Amino acid sequence: MSKTDSLFGKLAPQPLADLLRPKTLEEIIGQGHLLNPDKPFRTMLERGETQSLIFWGPPGCGKTTLAQVIANYINMHFECVPATLGGVADLRVVFDNAKKRRSMGQGTLLFVDEIHRFNRAQQDVLLPHIEDGTIILVGATTENPSFELNAALLSRMQVLTLERLSLDDLKKLLKRAESLLGKTLPLDDEGRTVICHMADGDGRYLLNMAEILFNARSHTPLTYGEISEYLQKRTPIYDKRQDAHYNLISALHKSLRGSDVNAALYWLARMLAAGEEPLYILRRLVRFASEDIGLADPQALVQTIAAKDAYEFLGSPEGELAIVQAVVYLATSPKSNAAYIAQNKSLKVAKEAGSLMPPKHILNAPTKLMKDQGYGKNYLYDHNEAEGFSGQNYFPEKLPRIEFYQPIEIGFEREIKKRLDYWQKLREKKSI
Template sequence: MTPFSTEDVVEKAPLAWRLRPQNLEEFLGQRHLLSPGKPLRVMIEGDMVRSVIFYGPPGTGKTCLAHIIASKTQALFIGLSAVAAGKKDLIEVLEMANKRWREGARTLLFIDEIHRFNKIQQETLLPAVEQGQIILIGASTENPYFALVPGLRSRAQVFPFHPLSEEDLVTLLKRALDRFYPDIKVEEEALDLLARLSSGDGRKALNSLEVGITMVSEAHNPKLTAQVVTEVFQKSIPYDTQLHYDAISAFIKSMRGSDPDATLFWLAFMLEGGEDPLYIARRILIAASEDVGLADPAAIILAGTAYQGVKEIGLPEGALLLAQAALYVATAPKSNCSYVALRKAQEEVKERGDIQIPPHLRDSSSYTKRGKYLYPHEFPHHFVEQEYMPQLRLFYQPSDQGREARIKERLKKLWKERYG
């Protein structure tokens, strides 16, 4: 627990650390937040920052902006990392901030990776933030609407950070070369490739540049080429919590929309990102019921079999089972009539409250006087018309899709008044 140091960083520090912007003029990206006249910029320049949460992907400037605020504020600036700090560290800071608050002094507390605090640690902050004893700046790569307790979200304004554009990344890379590697020759194509492969992550771009320069620096005529960048850069999917929800949503909607290619694309995306295969299998099973339903009853059977198969054999072979089940659901005829019917029935039960089961439908062990129950198998075609509900309601309305069309025709013959 120490205030951020304003001393120069050591020469051996990572390039991304050495190139941190010192003021808003050097800061790249986030123009939607920091262009002249924007609320956040006005607050920073006027030393009027209130409790905020900076939320966005890694390498987009959240911590850098906190350092800039530290250099401009007259408040005591204290930085904590939620990865290393415990509840004891947090309470120590809050007690000091409370004492300063009573003396009329301000304390600005920056918590990096704040989403890593558990619920108790997050709620420990609430009274101090509520009363203004601390000005909280939290940085998070996770969506605060999932990662932070509601009380903390309501007391701090959320500012979303976006990935850096390729133009901003090229500017950042050229700045690094001019300042620290003026003697290294670099192909323009190499910078463009590096910016594209960095996926909006400034830290990744600078780290990869540093590795590339290390590789070529011993050469007689050092030059960073696109080939070197390709060798250095290890491309991976930044699969975080938000992508977990977004990717599964895209996958489900692609199956529902009967697009087999998009279904496979998002399945591959999730698998390459390290998604739990059983989670994917469960979502395919749900889609088989919710979006296909009785239009093709085989869908839920195949999806259930795929789930059990993946559970038994795991990856990588289980990916084939997921692909087969997902493609079946995507290409099957669609009907959500079962889903809609269940929702209607549930609403009816909630609205009616006290429901009496008709006497002829009650358990045979009941001592209550029972009416005459008509046993369907004793009648032609194993069907007899009788009341099965306290009050007649129409919940299930089959579609004309797939096998459900045949179900619809059968119901018309059995229940002429209801489905005719």
């Protein structure tokens, strides 16, 4: 590097997040489930055991930093290749250099940021160099590795889940920034909490906001309104096409099933605030009404269809209240999956039994030939029978009677069970 480059390098501004980047494991804030002294991963590092890793976690939780610290800790050369820029040709240069270092006794830790963006060819080219020890690969991703990485690569790596930084972690990060710069943020305790919540677990985003506030040059704590003027609120992390999309709809579905109306409202609000398509949510609610409530409350399906109609009529934001109403109704309804179980059981038997004919006595006989074949013979018209119930067999003659639908003693299904038990007694009585 020339003297000129060095001079301008010193003059160039360095982001606060980069100035504060930890150099040792002890300096890393958060990720105690991996880095505390008694944790297996920390023990593995202390023993000098190395293997290729996937860091899976949200933005700003320290994936890149942890990879750099690990490289220093195990005395390996750190090589970084962003997946958005590194092609196969670039990787081959990295491998050639890594082989030269290896011949001189130094290993290479290759860090691939956003590794989920590598295509199959790029992922495949990594395999032999992981296997022969040319590199230790550490990949970082915000997406579920099970969906984004091919099985061959994933089988050669250990997946470690990194967590978003907690409120306490973020507050520690602010104190560290103040200590480094030798000055105090123009914030009181409430203001610190506000910007930590705005960061939504992202340490890098928090430090970017802190850098703006350090430059505000205010001698008194900023009010909430002043903070809002300086900073823009972070949009919740949510990609409608990726993992967070499915995680949140799953959280809503299970909260409804667990009859936790408040948790259900929270997950609904999270999705709506992040821009989820309301009609997608409504489709899931309609499904839920049949799958998890069914005839325990027949009005559940009516309510969800009405909410769908109301939303289509009103649009956002007015129509979103109808979705809220449906969520409250579903969460507080009695639950039964008896209809769902009946569907699965009957479908299984129908596939296994094959094309069995209905019993002839319940078939219509519009022609003389069909009558001669016994179609409709001895059919009992239920309305003409005592109690309005004939008790005849409607299953195929070669298939025994199966109780697919078994209502539970909850909600309206309690009444349905009484009816079924009553008809079963009549059926048994008539068979004597």
